[in-house]
Amino acid sequence: MRNLLSMEHLTTTEIAQLIRKASEFKSGARPFPQYNDQFVANLFFENSTRTKSSFLVAEQKLGLNLFDFETSTSSVQKGESLYDTCKTLESIGVNLLVIRHSENAYYDKLDNIQISIINGGDGSGQHPTQSLLDIMTIHEEFKRFEGLKVLICGDIKNSRVARSNYHSLTALGAEVMFSSPQEWQDDSIGAPYVDMDEVIDQVDIVMLLRVQHERHGSEEVDHFEAGHYHQDFGLTPERYQRLQESAIIMHPAPVNRGIEIADELVEAPKSRIFKQMENGMFLRMAVIDTILENRKG
Numbered sequence: 001m002r003n004l005l006s007m008e009h010l011t012t013t014e015i016a017q018l019i020r021k022a023s024e025f026k027s028g029a030r031p032f033p034q035y036n037d038q039f040v041a042n043l044f045f046e047n048s049t050r051t052k053s054s055f056l057v058a059e060q061k062l063g064l065n066l067f068d069f070e071t072s073t074s075s076v077q078k079g080e081s082l083y084d085t086c087k088t089l090e091s092i093g094v095n096l097l098v099i100r101h102s103e104n105a106y107y108d109k110l111d112n113i114q115i116s117i118i119n120g121g122d123g124s125g126q127h128p129t130q131s132l133l134d135i136m137t138i139h140e141e142f143k144r145f146e147g148l149k150v151l152i153c154g155d156i157k158n159s160r161v162a163r164s165n166y167h168s169l170t171a172l173g174a175e176v177m178f179s180s181p182q183e184w185q186d187d188s189i190g191a192p193y194v195d196m197d198e199v200i201d202q203v204d205i206v207m208l209l210r211v212q213h214e215r216h217g218s219e220e221v222d223h224f225e226a227g228h229y230h231q232d233f234g235l236t237p238e239r240y241q242r243l244q245e246s247a248i249i250m251h252p253a254p255v256n257r258g259i260e261i262a263d264e265l266v267e268a269p270k271s272r273i274f275k276q277m278e279n280g281m282f283l284r285m286a287v288i289d290t291i292l293e294n295r296k297g
């Protein structure tokens, strides 16, 4: 692995190796290697709290030199293309780029970039490190994937998390179902659409997705009724009561409290939302270490 662009490029063996390494970093069983001679730049063209911050912490724990790059003060503002920006950073001596961009599969235009790229999210395409940290969190909980029932609810059409997780969890043997308003369904992904209330007492994992208003048209935003959405597709206290004893709740966050999930359930006993964030930092360490190790070899 020299880049991480899409979950579709990873085998189940590679996924298992990354999860194992991240778990070893977390438990202290594996020391943190130090890459003091390597430079990394984080190029976030879309807003982020979790992904950017956890990459920053992971990079510092691995001893990388952080290259100061802010899209708002870079020559991107003068019209420089993503390709030219990356080529420039490569020429200057950066070894690794972490990129989040609003364009789906932006990385297709970066084929000629020789340094490594980690995709921090592309439009409604893929969010591979989110999917990997979700898989790590599920594995910590259940120690298996085969036969697990996963219900992913919400804005499927605009969600790179739904797309990445459907692909990888299905490959690992889980059964993935979607529940979504008609207008946010995407039949190209392949999961069956179900009525949340018909399956809520049978699933092992309920994954709520953020309503992505920034990807909706103004008419759609104007017509959105938060209360109706919460009643029809959100995790309400009534639905929480119907979950199996062993079931868990996940959300990639940021969370719209009271819309995707009732405010008081965000930190309920079955919630693993902040555990996902904790795991994200170790998982990102594992991805960076694996890529830089492969580069050395």
Ligand code: CP
Residues within 6 Å of the ligand: 047, 048, 049, 050, 051, 052, 121, 130, 252, 253, 254
């Ligand atoms: N889950 C996630 O990608 O969060 P951020 O947008 O804050 O990075």
